[in-house]
Amino acid sequence: MKRRPDNPDKPKRSAYDKALGLLARREHSRRELKTKLRQSGYEGEEARVAIDRLGEQHYQDDERFAEVLVRSRAAQGYGPQRIRAELKTHAVSDERIRQLLEAADVDWEASALDQLRRRYGGKAAPDPAERARRAQFLLRRGFAAATVRRATHAQVDDAADPID
Structure with missing residues:
Protein backbone atom coordinates (compact mmCIF):
# COMPACT_ATOMS: atom_id res chain seq x y z
CA MET A 1 0.00 0.00 0.00
CA LYS A 2 1.25 3.50 -0.79
CA ARG A 3 2.32 5.75 2.04
CA ARG A 4 1.47 9.40 2.31
CA PRO A 5 4.45 11.79 1.94
CA ASP A 6 3.14 14.10 4.70
CA ASN A 7 2.64 11.19 7.13
CA PRO A 8 4.53 8.00 6.17
CA ASP A 9 2.81 5.96 8.90
CA LYS A 10 -0.64 6.55 7.42
CA PRO A 11 -1.55 4.75 4.15
CA LYS A 12 -2.70 6.90 1.22
CA ARG A 13 -6.41 6.62 0.45
CA SER A 14 -7.38 5.20 -2.91
CA ALA A 15 -8.65 7.55 -5.63
CA TYR A 16 -12.07 5.92 -5.22
CA ASP A 17 -12.16 6.65 -1.47
CA LYS A 18 -10.99 10.22 -2.01
CA ALA A 19 -13.64 10.86 -4.69
CA LEU A 20 -16.35 9.20 -2.60
CA GLY A 21 -15.44 11.49 0.29
CA LEU A 22 -15.76 14.52 -1.98
CA LEU A 23 -19.16 13.32 -3.22
CA ALA A 24 -20.34 12.79 0.36
CA ARG A 25 -20.08 16.56 0.90
CA ARG A 26 -21.78 17.70 -2.32
CA GLU A 27 -22.40 16.79 -5.95
CA HIS A 28 -19.42 17.08 -8.29
CA SER A 29 -19.13 16.81 -12.06
CA ARG A 30 -16.82 14.23 -13.63
CA ARG A 31 -14.52 17.02 -14.75
CA GLU A 32 -14.38 18.54 -11.29
CA LEU A 33 -13.63 15.18 -9.62
CA LYS A 34 -10.90 14.45 -12.16
CA THR A 35 -9.27 17.82 -11.45
CA LYS A 36 -9.46 17.40 -7.67
CA LEU A 37 -8.04 13.90 -7.81
CA ARG A 38 -5.18 15.05 -10.05
CA GLN A 39 -4.43 17.88 -7.61
CA SER A 40 -4.34 15.33 -4.80
CA GLY A 41 -1.67 13.33 -6.64
CA TYR A 42 -3.69 10.55 -8.23
CA GLU A 43 -2.62 9.38 -11.67
CA GLY A 44 -4.92 9.77 -14.68
CA GLU A 45 -5.81 6.08 -15.10
CA GLU A 46 -6.43 5.53 -11.38
CA ALA A 47 -8.68 8.61 -11.26
CA ARG A 48 -10.57 7.60 -14.42
CA VAL A 49 -11.25 4.10 -13.09
CA ALA A 50 -12.45 5.49 -9.76
CA ILE A 51 -14.78 8.03 -11.42
CA ASP A 52 -16.14 5.39 -13.80
CA ARG A 53 -16.87 3.09 -10.85
CA LEU A 54 -18.64 5.88 -8.96
CA GLY A 55 -20.74 6.57 -12.05
CA GLU A 56 -21.70 2.91 -12.40
CA GLN A 57 -22.78 2.90 -8.75
CA HIS A 58 -24.80 6.11 -9.31
CA TYR A 59 -22.78 8.06 -6.75
CA GLN A 60 -21.61 10.45 -9.46
CA ASP A 61 -24.00 11.66 -12.12
CA ASP A 62 -23.36 14.70 -14.33
CA GLU A 63 -27.10 15.11 -15.01
CA ARG A 64 -27.95 15.21 -11.32
CA PHE A 65 -25.00 17.54 -10.70
CA ALA A 66 -26.22 19.99 -13.37
CA GLU A 67 -29.80 19.98 -12.07
CA VAL A 68 -28.65 20.61 -8.50
CA LEU A 69 -26.33 23.39 -9.63
CA VAL A 70 -29.11 25.19 -11.55
CA ARG A 71 -31.53 24.96 -8.63
CA SER A 72 -29.02 26.07 -6.03
CA ARG A 73 -27.62 29.00 -8.06
CA ALA A 74 -31.11 30.23 -8.96
CA ALA A 75 -32.08 30.02 -5.27
CA GLN A 76 -28.95 32.03 -4.42
CA GLY A 77 -30.16 34.80 -6.72
CA TYR A 78 -27.87 34.29 -9.70
CA GLY A 79 -29.12 34.97 -13.22
CA PRO A 80 -29.20 32.64 -16.21
CA GLN A 81 -26.00 33.95 -17.84
CA ARG A 82 -23.95 33.27 -14.69
CA ILE A 83 -25.47 29.80 -14.31
CA ARG A 84 -24.86 29.08 -18.00
CA ALA A 85 -21.20 30.07 -17.70
CA GLU A 86 -20.70 27.88 -14.65
CA LEU A 87 -22.32 24.89 -16.34
CA LYS A 88 -20.05 25.39 -19.38
CA THR A 89 -17.00 25.04 -17.10
CA HIS A 90 -18.31 21.58 -16.20
CA ALA A 91 -18.60 20.53 -19.87
CA VAL A 92 -22.41 20.64 -20.03
CA SER A 93 -23.63 21.07 -23.62
CA ASP A 94 -25.41 24.24 -24.77
CA GLU A 95 -28.58 22.29 -25.58
CA ARG A 96 -28.64 20.67 -22.13
CA ILE A 97 -28.04 24.03 -20.45
CA ARG A 98 -31.01 25.49 -22.33
CA GLN A 99 -33.18 22.57 -21.22
CA LEU A 100 -32.08 22.87 -17.60
CA LEU A 101 -32.74 26.62 -17.46
CA GLU A 102 -36.20 26.16 -18.99
CA ALA A 103 -37.00 23.30 -16.62
CA ALA A 104 -35.97 25.43 -13.65
CA ASP A 105 -39.02 27.60 -14.36
CA VAL A 106 -37.56 30.68 -12.66
CA ASP A 107 -39.07 34.14 -12.96
Whole structure:
Protein backbone atom coordinates (compact mmCIF):
# COMPACT_ATOMS: atom_id res chain seq x y z
CA MET A 1 0.00 0.00 0.00
CA LYS A 2 1.25 3.50 -0.79
CA ARG A 3 2.32 5.75 2.04
CA ARG A 4 1.47 9.40 2.31
CA PRO A 5 4.45 11.79 1.94
CA ASP A 6 3.14 14.10 4.70
CA ASN A 7 2.64 11.19 7.13
CA PRO A 8 4.53 8.00 6.17
CA ASP A 9 2.81 5.96 8.90
CA LYS A 10 -0.64 6.55 7.42
CA PRO A 11 -1.55 4.75 4.15
CA LYS A 12 -2.70 6.90 1.22
CA ARG A 13 -6.41 6.62 0.45
CA SER A 14 -7.38 5.20 -2.91
CA ALA A 15 -8.65 7.55 -5.63
CA TYR A 16 -12.07 5.92 -5.22
CA ASP A 17 -12.16 6.65 -1.47
CA LYS A 18 -10.99 10.22 -2.01
CA ALA A 19 -13.64 10.86 -4.69
CA LEU A 20 -16.35 9.20 -2.60
CA GLY A 21 -15.44 11.49 0.29
CA LEU A 22 -15.76 14.52 -1.98
CA LEU A 23 -19.16 13.32 -3.22
CA ALA A 24 -20.34 12.79 0.36
CA ARG A 25 -20.08 16.56 0.90
CA ARG A 26 -21.78 17.70 -2.32
CA GLU A 27 -22.40 16.79 -5.95
CA HIS A 28 -19.42 17.08 -8.29
CA SER A 29 -19.13 16.81 -12.06
CA ARG A 30 -16.82 14.23 -13.63
CA ARG A 31 -14.52 17.02 -14.75
CA GLU A 32 -14.38 18.54 -11.29
CA LEU A 33 -13.63 15.18 -9.62
CA LYS A 34 -10.90 14.45 -12.16
CA THR A 35 -9.27 17.82 -11.45
CA LYS A 36 -9.46 17.40 -7.67
CA LEU A 37 -8.04 13.90 -7.81
CA ARG A 38 -5.18 15.05 -10.05
CA GLN A 39 -4.43 17.88 -7.61
CA SER A 40 -4.34 15.33 -4.80
CA GLY A 41 -1.67 13.33 -6.64
CA TYR A 42 -3.69 10.55 -8.23
CA GLU A 43 -2.62 9.38 -11.67
CA GLY A 44 -4.92 9.77 -14.68
CA GLU A 45 -5.81 6.08 -15.10
CA GLU A 46 -6.43 5.53 -11.38
CA ALA A 47 -8.68 8.61 -11.26
CA ARG A 48 -10.57 7.60 -14.42
CA VAL A 49 -11.25 4.10 -13.09
CA ALA A 50 -12.45 5.49 -9.76
CA ILE A 51 -14.78 8.03 -11.42
CA ASP A 52 -16.14 5.39 -13.80
CA ARG A 53 -16.87 3.09 -10.85
CA LEU A 54 -18.64 5.88 -8.96
CA GLY A 55 -20.74 6.57 -12.05
CA GLU A 56 -21.70 2.91 -12.40
CA GLN A 57 -22.78 2.90 -8.75
CA HIS A 58 -24.80 6.11 -9.31
CA TYR A 59 -22.78 8.06 -6.75
CA GLN A 60 -21.61 10.45 -9.46
CA ASP A 61 -24.00 11.66 -12.12
CA ASP A 62 -23.36 14.70 -14.33
CA GLU A 63 -27.10 15.11 -15.01
CA ARG A 64 -27.95 15.21 -11.32
CA PHE A 65 -25.00 17.54 -10.70
CA ALA A 66 -26.22 19.99 -13.37
CA GLU A 67 -29.80 19.98 -12.07
CA VAL A 68 -28.65 20.61 -8.50
CA LEU A 69 -26.33 23.39 -9.63
CA VAL A 70 -29.11 25.19 -11.55
CA ARG A 71 -31.53 24.96 -8.63
CA SER A 72 -29.02 26.07 -6.03
CA ARG A 73 -27.62 29.00 -8.06
CA ALA A 74 -31.11 30.23 -8.96
CA ALA A 75 -32.08 30.02 -5.27
CA GLN A 76 -28.95 32.03 -4.42
CA GLY A 77 -30.16 34.80 -6.72
CA TYR A 78 -27.87 34.29 -9.70
CA GLY A 79 -29.12 34.97 -13.22
CA PRO A 80 -29.20 32.64 -16.21
CA GLN A 81 -26.00 33.95 -17.84
CA ARG A 82 -23.95 33.27 -14.69
CA ILE A 83 -25.47 29.80 -14.31
CA ARG A 84 -24.86 29.08 -18.00
CA ALA A 85 -21.20 30.07 -17.70
CA GLU A 86 -20.70 27.88 -14.65
CA LEU A 87 -22.32 24.89 -16.34
CA LYS A 88 -20.05 25.39 -19.38
CA THR A 89 -17.00 25.04 -17.10
CA HIS A 90 -18.31 21.58 -16.20
CA ALA A 91 -18.60 20.53 -19.87
CA VAL A 92 -22.41 20.64 -20.03
CA SER A 93 -23.63 21.07 -23.62
CA ASP A 94 -25.41 24.24 -24.77
CA GLU A 95 -28.58 22.29 -25.58
CA ARG A 96 -28.64 20.67 -22.13
CA ILE A 97 -28.04 24.03 -20.45
CA ARG A 98 -31.01 25.49 -22.33
CA GLN A 99 -33.18 22.57 -21.22
CA LEU A 100 -32.08 22.87 -17.60
CA LEU A 101 -32.74 26.62 -17.46
CA GLU A 102 -36.20 26.16 -18.99
CA ALA A 103 -37.00 23.30 -16.62
CA ALA A 104 -35.97 25.43 -13.65
CA ASP A 105 -39.02 27.60 -14.36
CA VAL A 106 -37.56 30.68 -12.66
CA ASP A 107 -39.07 34.14 -12.96
CA TRP A 108 -35.77 35.91 -13.64
CA GLU A 109 -37.29 39.38 -13.40
CA ALA A 110 -38.75 38.64 -9.97
CA SER A 111 -35.40 37.18 -8.93
CA ALA A 112 -33.58 40.34 -10.10
CA LEU A 113 -36.05 42.56 -8.21
CA ASP A 114 -35.58 40.40 -5.11
CA GLN A 115 -31.79 40.82 -5.36
CA LEU A 116 -32.21 44.60 -5.62
CA ARG A 117 -34.48 44.63 -2.55
CA ARG A 118 -32.06 42.50 -0.56
CA ARG A 119 -29.06 44.59 -1.49
CA TYR A 120 -30.50 48.11 -1.55
CA GLY A 121 -33.76 47.90 0.40
CA GLY A 122 -37.08 48.94 -1.08
CA LYS A 123 -35.97 52.44 -2.04
CA ALA A 124 -35.66 53.49 -5.65
CA ALA A 125 -32.34 54.76 -6.94
CA PRO A 126 -32.13 58.51 -6.21
CA ASP A 127 -30.22 59.33 -9.40
CA PRO A 128 -29.12 57.81 -12.71
CA ALA A 129 -25.63 57.05 -11.39
CA GLU A 130 -27.06 54.92 -8.59
CA ARG A 131 -29.41 53.18 -11.02
CA ALA A 132 -26.36 52.37 -13.18
CA ARG A 133 -24.56 50.92 -10.12
CA ARG A 134 -27.58 48.74 -9.39
CA ALA A 135 -27.75 47.64 -13.01
CA GLN A 136 -24.06 46.66 -12.88
CA PHE A 137 -24.73 44.65 -9.72
CA LEU A 138 -27.44 42.66 -11.50
CA LEU A 139 -25.32 42.20 -14.62
CA ARG A 140 -22.47 40.80 -12.47
CA ARG A 141 -24.93 38.35 -10.94
CA GLY A 142 -25.71 37.09 -14.44
CA PHE A 143 -29.02 38.66 -15.39
CA ALA A 144 -29.73 39.56 -19.00
CA ALA A 145 -29.54 43.24 -19.97
CA ALA A 146 -33.26 43.35 -20.81
CA THR A 147 -34.15 41.90 -17.40
CA VAL A 148 -31.83 44.37 -15.67
CA ARG A 149 -33.39 47.28 -17.57
CA ARG A 150 -36.91 46.20 -16.59
CA ALA A 151 -35.91 45.60 -12.96
CA THR A 152 -34.11 48.90 -12.47
CA HIS A 153 -36.87 50.86 -14.18
CA ALA A 154 -39.55 48.95 -12.25
CA GLN A 155 -38.03 50.27 -9.03
CA VAL A 156 -38.32 53.81 -10.35
CA ASP A 157 -41.91 53.26 -11.49
CA ASP A 158 -42.88 51.63 -8.16
CA ALA A 159 -41.45 54.58 -6.23
CA ALA A 160 -43.49 57.02 -8.29
CA ASP A 161 -46.81 55.25 -7.47
CA PRO A 162 -48.73 57.03 -4.72
CA ILE A 163 -49.56 54.95 -1.67
CA ASP A 164 -53.26 54.86 -0.89
